[in-house]
Amino acid sequence: MYSVNERDAGTPESTGTALVILDIDGVLVIVPEGTSVMRAASKAGVQVPKLCATDTLEAFGSCRLCLVEIEGRRGFPASCTTQVQQGMKIRTQTPKLAQLRRGVMELYISDHPLDCLTCPANGNCELQDMAGVVGLREVRYGFKGANHLEAEKDASNPYFTFDPSKCIVCSRCVRACEEVQGTFALTVEGRGFDSVISAGGKDFMESECVSCGACVQACPTATLMEKTIIDKGQPDHVVKTTCAYCGVGCSFRAEVKGNEVVRMVPEKTGRANEGHSCVKGRFAWGYATHKDRVTTPMIRKSVDDPWQVVGWAEALRYAASEIKQVQAKYGQGAVGGITSSRCTNEETWLVQKLIRAGFGNNNVDTCARVCHSPTGYGLKATLGESAGTQDFESVDYTDVIVVIGANPTHGHPVFASRLKRRLREGAQLIVIDPRSIDLVRQPHVAAAFHLQLRPGTNVAIANALAHVIVTEGLADDAFARARCDVAQYDKWRAFVAEDRNSPEATEAITGVPAASVRGAARLFAGARNGAIYYGLGVTEHSQGSTMVIAIANLAMCTGNLGRPGVGVNPLRGQNNVQGACDMGSFPHELPGYRHVSDAGVRATFEDLWGVVLDPEPGLRIPNMFDAALEGTFKAIYVQGEDIAQSDPDLRHVDAALRAMECVIVQDIFLNETSKFAHIFLPGATFLEKDGTFTNAERRIGRVRKVMPSLSGMADWEITCALAQELGYPMHYDHPSQIMDEIASLMPTFTGVSYARLDELGSIQWPCNAATPDGTPIMHVEEFVRGKGNFMVTEFVATEERVTPMFPLLLTTGRILAHYNVGAQTRRTENVRWHAEDVLELHPHDAEERGIRDGEWVSLRSRVGETRLRAQLTERVQPGVVYTTFHHPVTRANVVTTDYSDWATNCPEYKVTAVQVRRAAQQAQAEPGLSAGEAADAAAVHGK
Amino acid sequence: MSDPGAKLARMANQIGSFFASEPDHALALEGIAGHLRRFWEPRMRRQLLLWLDETGGSELSPLVLEAIQTHRERLSTPTPRNPAPAAR
Known part of the structure; x- marks a missing residue:
């Protein structure tokens, strides 16, 4: 059932442009051609009775309840399937229609239980409503005839x-x-x-x-x-x-x-x-x-001590004193923090402000470090802005869709539905992925090309595609020369045209047949509108930034930027990862992607914040870990991020956290990171606070408080209280005031306020005097940086190589039922679909190792080992294995290495050389929880 | 743990491998040094330079070594702070 009190116009909105005037029950209505009579009536304030029609679905015309009379026409046409015509005169209420509708309802109700008072839909049931609307008073047929009243209920779905x-x-x-x-x-x-x-x-x-x-x-x-x-x-x-x-x-x-x-x-x-x-x-x-929510602050002197429940005042005082003590002993740069992509823009803003202005350094980073930081670098370098170029609606106008290193049906399912709808309408699909993702073939969807490359060879494929486009004369030369730096374009053309970048030459590297690469390149370049969508399968490589640049090069050289249906579209992982990046969570950039070395930009912040800011870049997350082990980084404030599960080479992470003297974790549950924490500050879920999130299309949407915070504090209030204790007061009465401060300091946000968000529903930045209602599509007239910047993208093989000892390549991803490290989804019925991480293994590789489906296997790399069950599947190619990292009991990131992207240090999660062998069963904790989590939860909750 | 200086050298070499394809040699050197300057925290740059002085930097690629030597002063000179807001 739709949400309570939600208006339903009966059929979808027409995209027609010409207007039609008609008369409905004596009211003149003007609607676009193609509109149904039912929708036109709704516009006139007339609700025609209906059951099979709804405005989210195409008209079907089966229930016969929405009949109307049209002057000059015989019979009683269904208003949902009848389109308006100029001058139509329609009657929706006549004695004959009333009689027909009652007859229809009578038939429906004769085979329907009369249990309205005890029915869960009571109060929000369209059938009940229609019985009332048509004035049904009796069912002449009785209820003793054949019916479906004893049909068995299916309660198998948990929801x-x-x-x-x-x-x-x-x-x-x-x-x-x-x-x-x-x-x-x-x-x-x-x-x-x-x-x-x-x-x-x-x-x-x-x-x-x-x-x-x-x-x-x-x-x-x-x-x-x-x-x-x-x-x-x-x-x-x-x-x-x-x-x-x-x-x-x-x-x-x-x-x-x-x-x-x-x-x-x-x-x-x-x-x-x-x-x-x-x-x-x-x-x-x-x-x-969930019962595991921690709702009171806790502290402990040593991570080996049990947690001590304390009040907010004591916890915050202790946290502040520890930070001050560390800075006094080890220096101002010995502390830092991590903002959360699961928290709001306002909360992220405050954490980076606290670190820059309160801690006095730029040691702030965010989980985008381990996902889309190469997007920020690559798109800024080529197009001039660290964000995707389109809105989601853009895909409705795309003719050829390229999906690279993304699995939208699992990672971004609602966008995937939109994408699949466009494919059913006739758009063509190219998938570039080592794994056969669902989009490659499923009902009514089939990729024209699946370039199933070897992990770690993205850039070679991109160069090969570009080679075909340039050498076969398929580039949009006019666009590139008008909109981009011509010298850079020519330099890039000469590079990709070299024989070593041809599909035939790169086939040995990528494993993809040259003919497929040529076919895909011709298809993309020949599209009226071609769009590229990509995910972490692009960024989480040692050449992650290079590949983002290569994607931008492909879009620029084919003229696929600056209008609906085209563009470079990063599919962001977490709900507010775009926002966290926008809000200045990177250690080298102030909010709005402006480098910390820019004295003028710093001055605008300094004037408002009343402090002098550090002009040098700070430490990135992996650099913080390295510095911790070297003894120069001793305290960290982690808001809503489980770095001890989500980051690579977990032994290294564990050792770094253990080397710190003060670890402050602010989260809704105890997690892997909190095992190393000295202070736990209970955070709030999105239901418990006000704020905004910014999605992958730069759309700022309101988060509204639905229920009181279980801990009594929203996360923004906690950060403010900590700042107060540190002697840098930050006072706000409401997150709207934080947004006002953001708008005053970020040129791309000057038109954003809670009032405007309430008025427009959502806003895509940039939103300022030039674009007061926001910007759905960027780079329309010119690129943000002026001229588009082609950059040479030499393929450099990762240092992570298969060897006789580690002959397989592991790549990682996510599954529909779970989100990130699973802290939220593992505490829901979603575990019914995915109770544990499994290792996808090709049957050929399994046979060589004597491994059968469902057996426990050891997954070992040069840095670590874990155990999980094998799932034999041809989704992966021989020589490649795949797993997810949703479950801490597996700790899949124990095996991933510290290799990272050259520009941003984004970890190379997608390529790890491993060996797989049969193994004894893993010791199991409570389903969904690690042994450590379960023990921690039991200690805190007295279970 | 592994030698921190060697790890930084490996990271610097990765940066070098991107800029190695730049045909203008001076631009390649500038690209490498500029990246280190804009993205590396000062203690990382100091540590790399210290490691270079101690070991001779044989693990660095020739291009990266040249970039660091050419732009050494830029890599080690702190960016000046603004005056205090009240003093402006």
């Missing part, structure tokens, strides 16, 4: 039930699965009276269903119903907010009863998601009130 006894077979669920989600998991089986909705003949849990919730949302009855609504009842109010999972940044309506969330429903007007959701945002929010 919703399917009760076929309540189903009216309107097909909204089937159509939602097809049109909105693009999974095609549902169908109508049987004919006539025997028609039933089926998840492919299986229960929902065993089916192809991805639990996005689109079918549940579309259902007009209680047939598909959230279990939380069944358990808790209907909400009493709604708060609009932004999802805290991936970088798509979906807008949601949090439905709340008192202070308790009972349902999260995607917001139809949300520009990032347009009413769609995935299993994480829609259902996996129960972690917010």
Whole structure:
């Protein structure tokens, strides 16, 4: 069911441009051509009764409830499938229509349980509403005939039930699965009276269903119903907010009863998601009130001591005194901090401000260091701005989509649905990935080319694509010469044209047949609109920044920038990783990507903040670890980031954290990092605070407080209180005041305020006097840097090589059900889909090692070893293995190395030489939790 | 742990490998030194220079070694701070 009190115009908005005037019940209405009569009536304030129609799905015309009379036409056409025409005169309420509608409803209700008072949909049921609207007073057929009232309920899905006894077979669920989600998991089986909705003949849990919730949302009855609504009842109010999972940044309506969330429903007007959701945002929010939440501050002298629960004042005083003591003993540069991409822009702003102005150095970094820092470097160097160029809507106009090192159906599922819809409309797809991701082939989607390259050879492939484009005369020379630095362009052309960059020459490096590379290059270059989408499979390499540059080169040389349908589109991992970077979380840049060495920029901050700022770059996360082990970095303030699980070469990380004298962790749960902490400050979830997130399309969306903070403090308040104790007071009454400060110091944010966000719903930066409503597409007239900058991208093989001892290459990724280190999703029913990390292994490699599917294996690299179960699959090519890092019990990053991107130190997670052998079973902790986590949780909660 | 200076040298060589394809030699040297200056925290630059002085820098690629030697002063000279806001 849609969210309570949500308006439904019945059919989607028309994209027609010509206007049509018609008369509906005596009211003149003007709508675009192509609009349905039903939607036009809605615009006139007339709600035509309906059941199978809804404005998120194409009109279907099956329920026969929305009949109308049209002057000059015979019969009673369905208003949902009838398009408006100039001068039409329509009547929606006549005695004959009333009689017909009552007859239709009578038939529906004759095969529907009359349990409205105890039905979970009571109070938000379209069937119930329509019975009232049409004035149904009796069911003449009785209830003793053949019916479906005894049909068995399917409660297999952890989040919703399917009760076929309540189903009216309107097909909204089937159509939602097809049109909105693009999974095609549902169908109508049987004919006539025997028609039933089926998840492919299986229960929902065993089916192809991805639990996005689109079918549940579309259902007009209680047939598909959230279990939380069944358990808790209907909400009493709604708060609009932004999802805290991936970088798509979906807008949601949090439905709340008192202070308790009972349902999260995607917001139809949300520009990032347009009413769609995935299993994480829609259902996996129960972690917010999980019993493992730590809600009181804790301190301890030594990490070997038990935690001591203390009040806020004592914890903050202790934290401040430890920081001061470390600085007094080891120097001003011996402390630093990490901002969180899971926290709001305002909170990230405050942490970097505290470090720069309060700590007095630039030792601030963020988790983007380990994901998209090469994006920041590469796009700034080539285009002039460290951000993606498009909005998500842009893909609706793309003819050839290139997906490189990303797995959108798992990592960015709501955008993936949009992308798949465009593919079903006829766009072509090129996938460049060592692994056969879902997009390569699934219902109604097939990649024209899958360039299944060897891990670590991205740049060689990009150069080979560029070689074909340049040497076969496929480049958009006019665009490149008009919009880009011509000398750089010519230098780059000469480089890629060299024979050593040809597909035939690089085939030995990449393993990709030259003919496929040539075909893909011709397809991309020949597209009217070609767009590149990429993820961490691009950035997390020793040449991560080089590959981002290579992608920008490809877009520039084909003229695919500056309009809808094209562009360079990084798919950001965490919900606010774009925002965290924008807010000045990098140690070399002040907010707005301005280098710390710029005296003029520093002066603007210094004037407002009242301090002199350090003009030298600070330490990046891996540099902090190295400095800790060398004894020059002794204290760290970590907000919402589990560096002891997510960062590479975990033994090194563990040793570095253990070498520090003061580790402050601010988080919602104890985690791997808190094992090394001396102070634990309980953070708040996104439901407990106000603020903003910025998604992958630079869209700033409001986060609104839905329930009180369990600890009594929002994260921004904690940072302010810590600053106060440190002697650098930062006072704000509300996060809107922090945004006002951001707007006053960042030229790309001068037009952003909470009032404008409330007015527009969301804003894509840059938003300033030149673009007061924001900027959906960048670099339209010229690049931010002026002329586009082609850069030579020599392929340099990673130093991480396979050897006889480590003959396989490990690459890592994520899965739909889980998010990042899994701290949130592991504390939800999502573990039902993925209870543990597994190692994907090609059957050929498994056979050589005598490994069978499901067996425990040892995964060993030159830096560490872990154990996990093998999953034999041809998704990976021979010689390549793959795993996720969602579960601390596996600690997959024990095996990843300290090799990193040359420009940014982003770790090379995607290439690790390993050996795999059969092994004894791993000792298991509580499902979903590591042994350490379970022990910590038990100690704190007295369990 | 491994030799910190050697690790920094390895990182510097990685930077060098990107700029090695720049045909203008002076620009390549400038690119390497500029990257170290803009992205490396002062203690990292100091440590690299110290390691270079102690070991002779044989593990550095010739291009990186030349870049550091050419731009050594720039790499070791601190960026001046602004005057205090009240004094401006």
